[in-house]
Amino acid sequence: MAGNPVGCAALRQIDPVVGEMMRLDTGPGQSEALSLYSSIGFRVIQPHYTIPEEMRVWFVFMELVFADYAKNA
Incomplete structure (x- = not known):
């Protein structure tokens, strides 16, 4: 998989028992973080916790499904 080599290496170390996915949120102004996460x-995704509609513009919610990652790694 293309992407940040350090981030990809870290994800390969995750024990599958830990869970099926990883979710995170960041801000739309965090372009470097968004690029990093996307590259991995x-x-x-839609918000993964309840947040007032007027605050949604302040967040970008993301998810990595480990099974999908493993197929492309």
Whole structure:
């Protein structure tokens, strides 16, 4: 998989028992973080916790499904 070599190496060390996915949130102004997460395989998703509608513009929610990552790693 293309992407940040350090981030990809870290994800390969995750024990599958830990869970099926990793979710995170960051801000839309965090372009370097968004690029890093996207390069590793994270995809933009709907909020994964309750947040007021007016605050959604302040967040970008992302998810990496480990099974999908393993296929492309």
